Amino acid sequence: MLARLLQTARNALAQAPQPSISAVGLSAPGPINPQTGLIYTAPNMPGWVNVPLSEILAAEFGVPVFAGNDANLAALAEARFGAGRNYRHIVYLTVSTGIGSGIISDGVLVTGKDGLAAEAGHLILEPDGPPCGCGGRGCLEALASGSSIARAAEARLAQGDDSVLQAKRGTVTSRLVAEAAQRGDRLAGEVFQRAATYLGLGVAALINLFNPQIIILGGGVTNAGDLLFDTVTRVALSRCMPILSHGVQIVPAALRDDVGLRGAAIWAFTPRPRFG
Ligand SMILES: [Zn+2]
Known part of the structure; x- marks a missing residue:
């Protein structure tokens, strides 16, 4: 490589x-x-x-x-050329295989003492939740990333729950879950909305911490569009401190693969x- x-x-x-x-x-x-x-x-x-x-x-x-x-630098790119162009207080999250983030406060990337800040994917939302790649449990990434959505769907399918995804057992992806949910599949809808709810809670925590003007969501899972954004926006704005919710925008990333x-x-x- x-x-x-x-x-x-x-x-x-x-x-x-x-x-x-x-x-x-x-x-x-x-x-x-x-x-x-x-x-x-x-x-x-x-x-x-x-x-x-x-x-x-x-x-x-x-x-x-x-x-x-990569997520920190993607945040810089969105801030300069993408959805964050006109803002100085930006939270960027990428939701794909894992969940990464970058925080820009008053126009400056938040780096921390070792350049390791903004691991929002490892905000702990469930102390006894599923294991996470970081070695912890119940992190946002273990509850709302693409791979965790696929894993949660597979677990439900293994219990024998009725779903169009039964035919895809063993090869389910978050994209398949989102598509089945959009077609009205109940199991897929429940799994996807549970992940979107956790993502909304993570965003609420970030709003409380950083008082951003805009939250930018990128990564493959955001291709689900309204199915994701409606829930994330509703949960985030209703669960952050009310005074911090005013005028916060939650939008898709504008830049693509580069x-x-x-x-x-x-x-x-x-x-x-x-x-x-
Ligand atoms: Zn973690």
Whole structure:
């Protein structure tokens, strides 16, 4: 994977009209140290443990490398070019296989002391809830991510509950659950709405914490559209503190697959926060 990554970067450089670069911006899934570019772990990339990716890229290209978590950098991209263009107080959540987030407060990305802030996917909503990839239990990600929606549907199907999804047992995805729910399937509707409710509770917590103007939701699960947004908006605005609910908008992300690339480019041009 690393060899392909380096080759892709070399190819891009070879095609560039002016093949000189002043910096590399790097968007990585999972927690990454922005100072050293060390990927601690990447749950969706098995074997990536303590990989000094920035060092490797800096040695290859001879320029500084600026690394960040993919959801944090996607938040920067949405803030600059996407749904958050006209706002300074932004909460961004990506709901796909997992749940990532980025917080922009008064125009500045919230990084924390080690650059690891804004793991909203690991807000704990159920102390005895399902296990989470982080080692904890009952995190928002374990209750409302795409993989948790698929898992919850499979568990109901295994009990023999009636559903059009019985024919897909073993291969259910959150997209199939959303589509069945949109066609009126009861089991699918219950599973999807339960996840959307937890997502709404997570958003309510983020509204209470950050007093945002806008909440931007991206990631594959948001393709469900109104099925997701109606519930998330109703739950979030009715369960946050009333005074904080005024005027908060909950909207879909505007950028698509290149959101991480754009974010990485912005990050390379952002004045460095101090870490450690
Ligand atoms: Zn977790």
